[in-house]
Amino acid sequence: MADSLVQENKTPQILPENTLKTLVPPVAVPRAVKPAPSRYRNEIAKYIIRRSSACTFCGKCAEVCPYGVHVLKPGYKLFLAPHLNVCIGPSCQQTSHYCIDLCPNKALKMVENPMLKALGDYRWTPDIILATWKMAETGEPPSPDYNYEYELGASGGGFDRLKFKFPEKPPVILSDDEIDTSLELNRRLDDRPQIKIDVPWYGGGMSFGSVSNVTQLAKARAAVAFNTFTCTGEGGYMERMRPYDDHVITQVATGLFGVREETIQRVRMVEFKYAQGAKPGLGGHLLADKVTPAVARMRETVTGISLFSPFPFHSVYSIEDHKKHMDWIKHINRRTLVSTKVSTPADVDMVAVGSYSAGTHIIHLDGGYGGTGAAPDIAKKNIAMPIEYAVIKVHRFLVQEGIRDKVTMIASGGLRTVYDIAKIIALGADGVVVGTSELVALGCLRCSRCESGRGCPRGIATTDPELAETVDLDWGTQRIINLYNAWRKELVSILKRLGIRSVRELRGRTDLLMHLDYENKPVNPK
Template structure:
């Protein structure tokens, strides 16, 4: 019996007539596909189709193809399912996967269209007219109080205006990715870009490396169940703190950074020994209820002179009621993560089958908080596969204040979505701690690419707002009247509060 029944997913084809025999592919591949004997010789079984070798081949002589081995068609037993069974029969292990849900679930975003102005009201040209994207993240007062400014006008009354809010130049932030799951150079790129764009990056649960201290005003520091690197200094450095309860890719599941990824620097930042597993329990063992959550929120506020505290949850069936509890517990923002959100590693069965689409979660949470009269008390951050500025705009129209991008940010840094984050061998130097790989990301280069992406999407959002005839993103926020659904069933339309096209 052969060791494995699983055949290579891809075929690496090298045109040896063109090949320079330079060995660049051997050096570039983090997966160990290539050996070299007068010319590069690929081992197809190791290829993840990440295109690192293709991109860096000076002769452009490498092509990665799907291995078109015919398996008898079976719409029920897909080849992926068959491979899983074979692998688990070999190992007895839990199937692990990286990035987000890759199953062909319906995308609600793709069934929503935006409105635009024609004839009866004018659209606005954002290139020549002011278009406000600035957004304040955090709790807003129930009513605004003003007082005379002594010069005949009025000003916000002391303590009665928007206090303890974080100013964002555009309603987009980087989603939490921990140092450990991604490399330090990725963290630096995100932090530098956040500073340049006037937005925020999020440490994830792996602590804040000292190299990021200069960017601390643009950093959300996360507190997860493993409490890695959490001490008073860490909490006080962040612009805001975030209690991570759940993640869209793995609702209800804890984290587990394997010992191989805990090198010296990661160990210092997480404040745990090198080489030992970093285990985040599935729940916070000091949060078993909304009351306990309130206790932790106020503990964090007490420790930091009342800085803003957000709570990140995965979108699950009862998300609206949970979000209401979170707001009532005193959170300054609720971070909703949909089930297509990415991960450094998650059991595949959880990644692909647990949770809710972010579109549904935004709409039901926004509506619930409005119905209860507490929508002003917390901002909503939405994440979990925001793939373009169209998703960005639709998320805001559904009720989000801010979106967060993680997978898109990694793609800006070279990610090709090969879903091998959990292997620790990322050829693009992103989700790895191997020094020969991490040095592939130059933070300066990374920050520029990330800034470009943020600026491009923000500009596109401005174009959308202009077409809608509004001059501020505030006017789109929760304005589901500017959305219509195509091909969504009646019940879904009702749940997300969007009319079908034509109505």
């Protein structure tokens, strides 16, 4: 954060007197990892241990287990419910403390948790969810002992068939400190400030209405800790978020809900949302139940009435119109960078180049498999191409046009893990936007009920006060900080294994990737 503020101070001449800058002092959030265990009494575990009636409560298992799975409190006859989420499963068999073998009465039995079948899906497999929870809890990449397969999901294509070709020995030996994960967002070299974020990702747009106050604030606070950004989504910008102004992207979306010049002037980055990956080609949609009085006030609408944003911007039918929009924002806020968020149609490469010519700093591609909020099922899988294809197309076209280094390309839409982040950067993106993963860190298990009734049963994507109370702000902030920290560590480890000093050097390095469905033989460029 300090870095970027210094940069900004160098360009005071471009701040006209009438540009408001927040007077509220920014909040400092330490980037400290602290344990943030699940807020639920029973964490879902990959393996469960069943205790039969042969148990004599001798306490041997509790004595040998270094992870604290079995708990027999002094003075108690019976065991407490086991802490199964810290059990490393069958890989423990290789150690000298495998409780199943050491139990004198053979009363313990380990099985894979049958509930995992009901958890997750092809894209977010139970292993990816459990690994994300583990990272949010500990702030570290999960130990290989847990056997979580989180490099690949089970969707059978795209990210889930791409792997890095890690050399046996890295070509250059680097220490962790030598590896740079930061990303500069302004490549236009215009008069606007440079903004450097410390990690190559920032938080996706989730509006107040689609998610709770606490969720938005937790995201914002984690963004401060990692000197990156979070986005308000469509629907306005709460006063409570003022202290995070320097790390907030406010969105101008097709419904223009909650868009005010005052809020545009507060931020360092404004995002135009033309389309979103959750429902490409359709406007935003906030269902009636979620339009509470507070949401309605912010959006200047009526409580309990569904809010549909149109598609597309009805004032934009050409790149010239797009430029006109962008000029408006740039005029109102002379220090802001502008990002253009589009989905991934067949001509996404043309859209990206057009948007660059209109003056965007960031072209943000949101692929068709992403999204956190409510969307018609028909739009989720069938409209627009997956992000993996789009990034390759756009990167290639920007290179051909000779403007690849003049615009920042951000990808999103179905990225789940830091491996996906590294893969998409290797395919050609500069950085990414993440959304669902942050929610999973807060305890989301993708039951996909975000849209119905009172909203999210886990208290994340809801405006119901009672449900929202189930997430504590400090806990939520810590979980996202922990996830970011684990990701950063893992990213550093990926770069280290590849012998690459900076995440910026990873961009477009498709030679480091292999596709499991292809021969992976050199191809002559056409």
